[in-house]
Amino acid sequence: xxxVGLHLPTLSVQEGDNSIINCAYSNSASDYFIWYKxxxxxxxxxxxxxxxNMDKRQGQRVTVLLNKTVKHLSLQIAAxxxxxxxxxxxxxxxxxxxxxxxxxxxxxxxxxx
Amino acid sequence: xAGVMQNPRHLVRRRGQEARLRCSPMKGHSxxxxxxxxxxxxxKFMVYLQKENIIDESGMPKERFSAEFPKxxxxxxxxxxxxxxxxxxxxxxxSRGGDNQPQHFGDGTRLSIL
Numbered sequence: 001x002x003x004v005g006l007h008l009p010t011l012s013v014q015e016g017d018n019s020i021i022n023c024a025y026s027n028s029a030s031d032y033f034i035w036y037k038x039x040x041x042x043x044x045x046x047x048x049x050x051x052x053n054m055d056k057r058q059g060q061r062v063t064v065l066l067n068k069t070v071k072h073l074s075l076q077i078a079a080x081x082x083x084x085x086x087x088x089x090x091x092x093x094x095x096x097x098x099x100x101x102x103x104x105x106x107x108x109x110x111x112x113x
Numbered sequence: 114x115a116g117v118m119q120n121p122r123h124l125v126r127r128r129g130q131e132a133r134l135r136c137s138p139m140k141g142h143s144x145x146x147x148x149x150x151x152x153x154x155x156x157k158f159m160v161y162l163q164k165e166n167i168i169d170e171s172g173m174p175k176e177r178f179s180a181e182f183p184k185x186x187x188x189x190x191x192x193x194x195x196x197x198x199x200x201x202x203x204x205x206x207x208s209r210g211g212d213n214q215p216q217h218f219g220d221g222t223r224l225s226i227l
């Protein structure tokens with residue numbers, strides 16, 4: 001089965017609140033992780049990535065945290081906006097293989113005004 | 114400043130026909146990946162190609178599916194003798210060479226089999 005999974009299939013938040021989307025993985029050989037956002041009818045859009053030698057990385061309004069001890073990855077979105085409504089996927093890459101990504105099932109983020 | 118371009122966006126085929134899906138990578142990207150997505154599911158890796166070479170095809174079905182990335186022109190995912198179970202969204206991604214480079218996706222081809 002997949003080695004990347006998500007705790008919550010759906011997350012509802014109020015506009016302006018912070019959102020946290022979680023992801024668990026089981027492969028200790030994974031060395032690279034990416035978060036993608038997918039809107040209806042579109043392809044996954046790259047949000048942020050992190051290498052396994054880091055535990056935190058920040059972008060514009062987004063932060064990714066990596067806890068290798070418990071094999072957990074999270075995406076934090078600050079001041080969530082209606083345009084953030086989408087399905088979010090985490091993906092991982094095994095350092096022993098080629099560049100293929102293993103995707104989780106996705107979390108739907110619904111932002112309410 | 115075009116991103117990954119896929120065509121057609123929608124493709125309808127009857128059972129037994131052939132489907133050809135095309136992908137032009139982002140400018141400067143020499144690596145192409147194909148993924149398949151069923152509704153409400155994550156993407157599943159199919160194949161990874163560089164120019165004129167298949168690097169990893171561990172996710173490709175053994176029969177009816179093939180992929181190429183010729184020296185000139187787009188990458189092609191070809192499905193022969195399509196069956197209903199081939200209905201899905203097929204996404205192409207591209208990246209620069211080297212390890213741990215982000216993959217950027219196109220908007221996919223939605224394949225429907227009648």
